[in-house]
Amino acid sequence: MLSPPDTSKTMKLERYNSYIRKVNSTKLLNASSKLLFRATLLIALILVFLFTFNYPPLSSSENNTNHHFHTRTNFLSSAFGGGAAWEKQVRHSSTPRRPNGMSVLVTGAAGFVGSHCSLALKKRGDGVLGLDNFNSYYDPSLKRARQALLKQHQIFIVEGDLNDAPLLSKLFDVVPFTHILHLAAQAGVRYAMQNPQSYISSNIAGFVNLLEVAKTAKPQPAIVWASSSSVYGLNTENPFSELHRTDQPASLYAATKKAGEEIAHTYNHIYGLSLTGLRFFTVYGPWGRPDMAYFFFTKDILQGKNIDVYQTKDGKEVARDFTYIDDIVKGCIGALDTAEKSTGSGGKKKGPAQLRIYNLGNTSPVAVGKLVGILEGLLSTKAKKHVIKMPANGDVPYTHANVTLAFKDFGYKPTTDLASGLRKFVKWYVGYYGIQPRVKKDIHDSA
Numbered sequence: 001m002l003s004p005p006d007t008s009k010t011m012k013l014e015r016y017n018s019y020i021r022k023v024n025s026t027k028l029l030n031a032s033s034k035l036l037f038r039a040t041l042l043i044a045l046i047l048v049f050l051f052t053f054n055y056p057p058l059s060s061s062e063n064n065t066n067h068h069f070h071t072r073t074n075f076l077s078s079a080f081g082g083g084a085a086w087e088k089q090v091r092h093s094s095t096p097r098r099p100n101g102m103s104v105l106v107t108g109a110a111g112f113v114g115s116h117c118s119l120a121l122k123k124r125g126d127g128v129l130g131l132d133n134f135n136s137y138y139d140p141s142l143k144r145a146r147q148a149l150l151k152q153h154q155i156f157i158v159e160g161d162l163n164d165a166p167l168l169s170k171l172f173d174v175v176p177f178t179h180i181l182h183l184a185a186q187a188g189v190r191y192a193m194q195n196p197q198s199y200i201s202s203n204i205a206g207f208v209n210l211l212e213v214a215k216t217a218k219p220q221p222a223i224v225w226a227s228s229s230s231v232y233g234l235n236t237e238n239p240f241s242e243l244h245r246t247d248q249p250a251s252l253y254a255a256t257k258k259a260g261e262e263i264a265h266t267y268n269h270i271y272g273l274s275l276t277g278l279r280f281f282t283v284y285g286p287w288g289r290p291d292m293a294y295f296f297f298t299k300d301i302l303q304g305k306n307i308d309v310y311q312t313k314d315g316k317e318v319a320r321d322f323t324y325i326d327d328i329v330k331g332c333i334g335a336l337d338t339a340e341k342s343t344g345s346g347g348k349k350k351g352p353a354q355l356r357i358y359n360l361g362n363t364s365p366v367a368v369g370k371l372v373g374i375l376e377g378l379l380s381t382k383a384k385k386h387v388i389k390m391p392a393n394g395d396v397p398y399t400h401a402n403v404t405l406a407f408k409d410f411g412y413k414p415t416t417d418l419a420s421g422l423r424k425f426v427k428w429y430v431g432y433y434g435i436q437p438r439v440k441k442d443i444h445d446s447a
């Protein structure tokens with residue numbers, strides 16, 4: 001008789017195996033739940049990062065327009081562009097409050113000239129909707145402060161990029177804009193050597209995108225936009241007239257503005273868009289741009305830092321036709337008021353349309369050294385001047401506007417000299433940045 005098999009060892013082995021399986025499966029479970037947990041945490045962190053840190057600071061009017069920013073703007077516009085509350089804000093902001101008032105889309109509304117023009121238009125009863133991408137070319141907190149100021153006056157700024165075609169089309173679906181005041185651009189003459197693509201993206205691609213949307217709009221809006229005194233480039237005739245050569249730009253910035261003027265011609269010719277380009281001459285004033293010389297000279301003088309004052313190669317002073325912001329605003333509004341309607345509709349030209357270019361300057365060039373002297377007086381502080389030859393960075397030695405044409409067509413007449421304008425700027429500057437000591441008491445007291 002066969003004795004029964006001794007299963008005790010087998011059973012022990014099975015029990016052991018099943019124990020090991022349990023331990024392993026628990027380990028596996030633990031490992032996979034850990035993995036799941038970590039993956040969830042990672043996704044959550046990515047989402048928090050995207051929504052907390054990356055939104056909203058898209059870079060304006062003066063624009064950081066690289067691919068990353070565009071992708072994000074497109075995403076945002078589709079997420080925020082269609083809601084009823086958003087549309088209500090857009091409509092409310094752009095509705096005129098006076099009979100026959102305009103409904104103006106102001107691009108670059110959080111920028112220097114854009115914010116001033118938006119306020120002026122709104123104050124007289126026009127509807128204003130802003131568009132700005134709040135890029136970080138210069139301190140975006142200044143753009144946010146301008147936005148807050150505009151908000152107090154019921155002006156809403158849509159946060160988005162000129163290159164976001166669906167967003168622009170959406171705005172035109174919601175509002176039948178009568179005018180566009182196009183001031184969004186990559187500004188700055190010297191920065192073009194550091195970031196050339198940003199100029200192409202904003203000043204050329206962005207402008208074309210805007211014109212593409214405008215041409216198909218029903219009704220087509222009339223467009224007034226910012227060109228630049230820099231288009232005169234190496235022109236040697238003075239003062240600069242609209243009839244002078246503008247085919248020798250000295251910087252990529254100037255070249256993109258000149259390209260804008262040619263592009264404007266094309267859209268006017270093919271689609272009947274009414275287009276007015278304004279050549280601004282070194283605009284300055286309260287709420288100005290920190291990348292401009294008068295602004296960072298003020299900062300550096302107050303902080304006791306050296307400032308570079310440029311001279312031409314032959315030792316002459318560099319001069320600019322510095323133009324005060326209020327004069328520029330009057331010029332922009334004059335151009336808007338005299339802009340004729342576009343003649344096309346839905347992408348089809350119906351007849352010839354208005355095409356204009358104007359200088360908007362002060363007609364009185366001042367040497368940069370003199371500007372520094374005025375600032376020294378207003379700030380009661382001696383500047384640490386470092387006079388150097390102008391680097392080959394796109395600057396031109398001299399600008400001087402002839403504004404006869406703008407005077408003839410819409411009464412443009414600058415009224416603020418550099419000393420008065422800088423006084424107003426310094427008053428704003430010390431107030432905005434909370435700087436009290438040293439600065440002349442009468443600056444604080446004067447209106």
Ligand SMILES: O=C(O)[C@H]1O[C@H](OP(=O)(O)OP(=O)(O)OC[C@H]2O[C@@H](n3ccc(=O)[nH]c3=O)[C@H](O)[C@@H]2O)[C@H](O)[C@@H](O)[C@H]1O
Binds near residue numbers: 310390
């Ligand atoms: O009219 C325009 O279309 C342009 O105007 C403005 O350009 P610019 O006239 O070059 O102004 P801005 O930089 O303030 O330099 C002022 C003066 O200071 C000199 N300058 C500058 C820097 C420096 O360190 N030292 C110096 O002497 C410099 O050589 C110059 O003579 C806008 O920025 C530009 O966006 C565009 O709108």
